[in-house]
Amino acid sequence: MTSSTRLGFTHKFVESKDGNDMVLFLLHGTGGTEDDLIPLAKEINNSAALLSPRGKILENGAPRFFRRLAEGVFDIDELKFRAAELSDFIEKASDFYKFDLQRVVAIGYSNGANMAATLLLLRPKVVSKAILFRPMVPLVPDTLPDLSNKNIFVSGGVYDPIVPNEDTERLAELFKKCRANTLVHWENSGHELRSEEIVDARNWLSNLSN
Ligand code: MLT
Numbered sequence: 654m655t656s657s658t659r660l661g662f663t664h665k666f667v668e669s670k671d672g673n674d675m676v677l678f679l680l681h682g683t684g685g686t687e688d689d690l691i692p693l694a695k696e697i698n699n700s701a702a703l704l705s706p707r708g709k710i711l712e713n714g715a716p717r718f719f720r721r722l723a724e725g726v727f728d729i730d731e732l733k734f735r736a737a738e739l740s741d742f743i744e745k746a747s748d749f750y751k752f753d754l755q756r757v758v759a760i761g762y763s764n765g766a767n768m769a770a771t772l773l774l775l776r777p778k779v780v781s782k783a784i785l786f787r788p789m790v791p792l793v794p795d796t797l798p799d800l801s802n803k804n805i806f807v808s809g810g811v812y813d814p815i816v817p818n819e820d821t822e823r824l825a826e827l828f829k830k831c832r833a834n835t836l837v838h839w840e841n842s843g844h845e846l847r848s849e850e851i852v853d854a855r856n857w858l859s860n861l862s863n
Pocket of ligand 1: 765
């Protein structure tokens with residue numbers, strides 16, 4: 654299946670099956686593409702629609718969703734700009750592909766998880782649930798959003814050399830302060846994903862009431 658360049662982002666959209674109205678919004682890690690998380694998304698929900706954009710920033714040729722000044726050091730103004738741009742993309746996609754924003758589940762890995770966390774904190778309207786693998790605290794907004802209707806699964810790696818455990822905890826605390834229903838999962842791994850946490854994320858999502 655070829656990628657589309659409409660709506661401002663190179664992306665793939667895969668229709669749902671069997672009347673499933675869930676849309677998995679996929680955000681890859683640094684150096685990834687719109688294809689990377691599609692197999693993982695199918696493990697999490699095989700019949701949901703998939704919307705998978707490619708990050709527009711290139712770091713030595715590696716796609717990302719926003720610029721970084723150094724490992725874990727972000728240009729906050731640029732991050733806000735990129736989050737607004739991506740949130741506009743989801744809204745346009747919901748009109749174009751005809752899906753309900755309330756059915757959008759963001760799934761992000763690493764840089765993509767940081768972007769998904771930013772959307773929750775700055776543009777919560779476009780994401781209803783989120784599965785964040787190896788996120789850090791991308792920013793702390795001046796005004797905390799009300800996330801009381803959001804469900805968030807945060808998955809950290811105990812031995813992650815990129816994301817310190819305290820950072821994962823701080824992000825989860827921030828979401829809880831915003832009243833999101835937040836679950837923190839710890840995997841015995843580094844920055845890389847393990848199949849066990851994908852199964853746990855799938856079970857968490859399928860056990861939510863809607
Ligand atoms: C980021 O830049 O978003 C984080 O450092 C994660 C990464 O992409 O390595």
